[in-house]
Amino acid sequence: MQGYESILILDPEASEEAQKELIEKYKSLIGSNGGQVVHHTVWGRRKLAYEVNKREYGIYHLLYLDKSPQALRAMENSFRIDESVIKWMSVAVDDVDKELQAFQKLMSDGSIAQTLTE
Amino acid sequence: MARGRSASPRRRGLGNRVIIPRRKTSALNKLTEIPYKDVELLRGYITERGRILPRRISGNTATTQRALREAIKRARNIALLSFSEGYVNQD
Numbered sequence: 082m083q084g085y086e087s088i089l090i091l092d093p094e095a096s097e098e099a100q101k102e103l104i105e106k107y108k109s110l111i112g113s114n115g116g117q118v119v120h121h122t123v124w125g126r127r128k129l130a131y132e133v134n135k136r137e138y139g140i141y142h143l144l145y146l147d148k149s150p151q152a153l154r155a156m157e158n159s160f161r162i163d164e165s166v167i168k169w170m171s172v173a174v175d176d177v178d179k180e181l182q183a184f185q186k187l188m189s190d191g192s193i194a195q196t197l198t199e
Numbered sequence: 200m201a202r203g204r205s206a207s208p209r210r211r212g213l214g215n216r217v218i219i220p221r222r223k224t225s226a227l228n229k230l231t232e233i234p235y236k237d238v239e240l241l242r243g244y245i246t247e248r249g250r251i252l253p254r255r256i257s258g259n260t261a262t263t264q265r266a267l268r269e270a271i272k273r274a275r276n277i278a279l280l281s282f283s284e285g286y287v288n289q290d
Binding site: 088090124127129130131133139168169170172183184187193 | 234235236237238239273275276277278279280281282
């Protein structure tokens with residue numbers, strides 16, 4: 082299934098609950114714009130390769146959406162005003178399920194799984 | 200006797216230049232697409248300073264190198280890789 086893969090970096094200070102709430106908020110936002118979040122997965126806390134908004138760490142989340150450009154645009158517009166989303170990137174993918182599987186395989190292989198907590 | 204060239208061991212013009220053997224092929228050439236999230240994989244194709252290795256060194260095919268370039272740029276965009284390494288602010 083064609084769609085989008087959005088990778089977001091959330092504020093490292095955000096609590097688990099705050100993160101969950103935020104993701105739920107975006108899920109409903111996408112729903113009300115005619116889209117659908119197919120998958121959501123957490124990559125975890127990672128050290129950023131460079132400082133973003135004076136932050137050295139970030140919590141990575143992945144959202145897989147169906148192919149509805151309006152919903153994507155609505156979501157990105159609210160990322161711009163949401164201070165707990167410090168960076169994001171959306172990529173069009175041919176098959177959201179395959180992308181998720183590829184990511185999970187990378188995670189279980191361990192090479193990208195390290196989540197740094199210092 | 201008398202072959203045209205003398206049997207000198209050293210070819211003219213090359214001097215004592217050390218010839219660095221190149222990697223003839225790259226493991227990436229077997230992949231159909233390059234995941235930008237696989238930071239460890241991408242690290243093998245950038246220099247210490249964070250620049251993308253030329254395919255003359257890595258042995259990538261043109262197609263692979265293009266895919267790799269996109270993957271590295273995506274990874275940089277989302278702070279998985281740095282744009283440059285080792286720069287010290289002079290302030």
